[in-house]
Amino acid sequence: MLRRDFIPLCAAGALAPDPVPGSVLVHEHVLVDFIGADLIAPGRYDAGGAFRAALPRLEELKPHGCVRLLECTPNFIGRDPRLLERLEKAAGIELWTNTGLYGAANHKYLPGFAKDETPRQLAARWIAEFRQGVDGRKPRFIKTGVNIAPLHPWDRKLVEAAAITSLETGLTIASHTSGGGPAAAAQIEILEKLKCPLTKFVWVHAQNEKDFSWHERLARAGAWVELDGINAKSAEAHRNAVLNLHAKGLLRHTLVSQDSGWYRVGEPGGGNYRGYTYIYTDFLPSLPAEIHKPLMVDNPRRAFGA
Secondary structure, eight states: OOOTTOOOEEETTEEOOOOOTTEEEEEEOSEEOTTOTTTOOTTSSOHHHHHHHHHHHHHTTGGGTEEEEEEOOOTTTTOOHHHHHHHHHHHTSEEEOEEOOBOTTTTTTOOHHHHHSOHHHHHHHHHHHHHHOBTTBOOOEEEEEEOSSSOOHHHHHHHHHHHHHHHHHOOOEEEEETTHHHHHHHHHHHHHHTTOOGGGEEEETGGGOOOHHHHHHHHHHTOEEEEOOOOTTTHHHHHHHHHHHHHTTOGGGEEEOOOOBOEETTSGGGSOOBOSOHIIIIIGGGSOGGGHHIIIIIHHHHHHOO
């Protein structure tokens, strides 16, 4: 039901939908630097410019009930906890950062030490970040990424390190999975071997797998199926995927987000910074009202913690 006292507009002359109080966006970005692990360095961008681009987009979220955004940019692709701290204080929305390393994109963003160290050595680095913080902020989840199945040895190493870290810290693993269902299943096998609970695994970009049976299989195993990248062009496909999981009784293992933001280092003005409100103004109203809170409030907290 539309609230007549809710002032913000989602389109010219149209009342915005009801907010979702306490809601969480589980997969978004503020800043990204795609130059590669060998070339990335502090000072490659104007942090003030990134702040000015991101702040109004974050402020737009508050009327919709959003209280937290998980910033999924990994180390060596532009992770900047200091920037997130400034934005959090200014916008009044929690911004969570991460630990871990990203092996997708054929290992372009994987530093040399990660190729040589053992899974336990990598995990020790990430556990230390959890305990000591990164630039004063404690990581709240593990971000990694893998390529297609069969997994490259470096990808397997990252998943093993993530599992070890999760078992030690309780952090949830959010894994960018380029290879669809087979690559997701390969990661599940590694976690099971190491006795890492599958409730601690988020299959990131699951929407790229068009065979819904894979969504059902991973959700039934206990993992989280994250349908992110939601935008106007993808909305129908995302809606069908959500409704399929709902119909199968698997909504409790479903996450949604937009993979939006993206101040791009190296582009004039950071490029086209995409806002975060489409999921509230257009996508959620297309779904049954009774699943808005589970998708946006309950499931994110069950997946990543309160």
